[in-house]
Amino acid sequence: MTLRSRYLLRLMLVIISLSLVIPALIVILTQDLQIFPGAVGGLFERRTRDRESIPSGVESLRVMTADHESLEVWRLSVPHSRRVAVVFHGNAGDVANFFSYQKYFAEMGVTSYGFDYRGYGTSTGWPSEEGLYRDADAVIEEALQRESLARSALIVTGISIGTGPAAYAAAKYQPGVALLITPYTSLPDVIGATPLFGIFRPFVWHTFPVKRFIATLSGTCVVIAHGKNDTIIPFDMGHQVYQAAQHLRATLVTSPTAGHNNIFSQTVGEITEAIKGCV
Numbered sequence: 001m002t003l004r005s006r007y008l009l010r011l012m013l014v015i016i017s018l019s020l021v022i023p024a025l026i027v028i029l030t031q032d033l034q035i036f037p038g039a040v041g042g043l044f045e046r047r048t049r050d051r052e053s054i055p056s057g058v059e060s061l062r063v064m065t066a067d068h069e070s071l072e073v074w075r076l077s078v079p080h081s082r083r084v085a086v087v088f089h090g091n092a093g094d095v096a097n098f099f100s101y102q103k104y105f106a107e108m109g110v111t112s113y114g115f116d117y118r119g120y121g122t123s124t125g126w127p128s129e130e131g132l133y134r135d136a137d138a139v140i141e142e143a144l145q146r147e148s149l150a151r152s153a154l155i156v157t158g159i160s161i162g163t164g165p166a167a168y169a170a171a172k173y174q175p176g177v178a179l180l181i182t183p184y185t186s187l188p189d190v191i192g193a194t195p196l197f198g199i200f201r202p203f204v205w206h207t208f209p210v211k212r213f214i215a216t217l218s219g220t221c222v223v224i225a226h227g228k229n230d231t232i233i234p235f236d237m238g239h240q241v242y243q244a245a246q247h248l249r250a251t252l253v254t255s256p257t258a259g260h261n262n263i264f265s266q267t268v269g270e271i272t273e274a275i276k277g278c279v
Contacts, residue, residue: 035161035187035206036127038092039119049122055099057106063115065138069125073115073139075146076102081111083176083279084147085155086140086169088162089114094121101157101264108272110155113143117165129206132165140169152176152219155275158183160233160260163241164208170220171213177278178214179223179271181264183241184233185211193234215244221278222250225271227258249278 033040041047049072054060061073074095085105089098095114105112117135118125125131144151154175158166163183170178184190187208192201214222222245226238235254242252251274258266 031200031204031206032127036091036117036119038090038094039117039127047122053096058099058102061142063138063142065118065131065134067131067134069118069123069131069135071115071118071123071135071138072121073113073142074099074102075143076106076112076114078106078109078111081109081147082149083110083153083155084143084149085110085112085157085179086136086143087112087114088136088156088158088164088166088169089116090159091161096121098159101159104268105155105157108275111147113139115139129164129208133168136165136169137172140173155179157181159264161208163210164206167208167210167213171216174218175220177221177223177275178217179225179275180210180214180238180241181225182230182233182238182260183210183224183226184208184237185240189237190233193237211241211244214241217245217248220248222248223253223271223274223278224251225253225263225267227260227263227266228254228256229258230260230263232260251277 057076059075061075063071063073065071072095087098087101089095095116098114102112102114116123117127118131119127151173154173155177156166156170156175157179159181163180164187166180187206188201188204191204192198224238224242226235228235242250253267253270253274255263255266
């Protein structure tokens with residue numbers, strides 16, 4: 001091989017390497033934008049919410065976290081409620097998009113608190129694993145203090161990505177009920193199970209170890225709902241979280257046809273019965 005040929009071969013190898021490495025670095029360095037897409041709008045402008053856009057009966061609150069972020073919180077009060085639900089929403093919407101869960105709890109006679117993670121809606125800051133844990137602490141402390149209720153009266157509810165901070169909150173506060181809709185074992189596990197993106201599992205810097213958190217619960221009643229047709233978070237992960245709760249009162253609600261976004265609507269009756277069985 002001539003000197004010129006060796007030079008061209010090395011140049012080609014460098015070009016091929018860069019064509020692989022640069023996209024990989026972009027994926028790794030922008031993972032926050034992929035994990036928390038609902039916060040992307042806040043990068044460009046601070047969103048505001050008109051009073052007219054807040055549903056009837058909702059009290060809009062501002063709650064400060066220990067690290068000085070201001071969270072938007074929606075309190076939907078039910079007279080004479082003896083329980084309080086805190087809702088941790090999914091990653092692609094805000095408190096308004098998941099308000100249906102608060103209406104569901106109102107129909108059950110339960111006061112609820114929905115809120116936006118830091119960086120979502122009008123909440124300040126930027127989301128991170130530790131940041132969402134601080135958000136959870138602030139909202140749960142506010143709810144328990146404002147409603148003058150014990151931790152055993154708390155229903156911690158997590159949806160999709162929200163099952164991460166919800167599981168953290170359940171492990172810390174040991175509530176009466178933990179309701180997890182489409183939970184995952186951990187965020188790296190989700191990435192590892194995703195086609196094409198599995199190779200990035202070692203580089204995920206947010207953990208959200210749901211399975212490990214649930215395994216630390218002592219007296220909490222756990223209700224898990226997961227569709228067997230879920231293509232976002234595999235059903236097996238929900239089943240593993242359920243298995244981690246076998247030392248507790250635990251119910252796994254399933255559907256052979258439900259996917260990631262319709263499991264609640266398809267199984268709401270069974271979920272309600274399971275919650276009633278807890279309380």
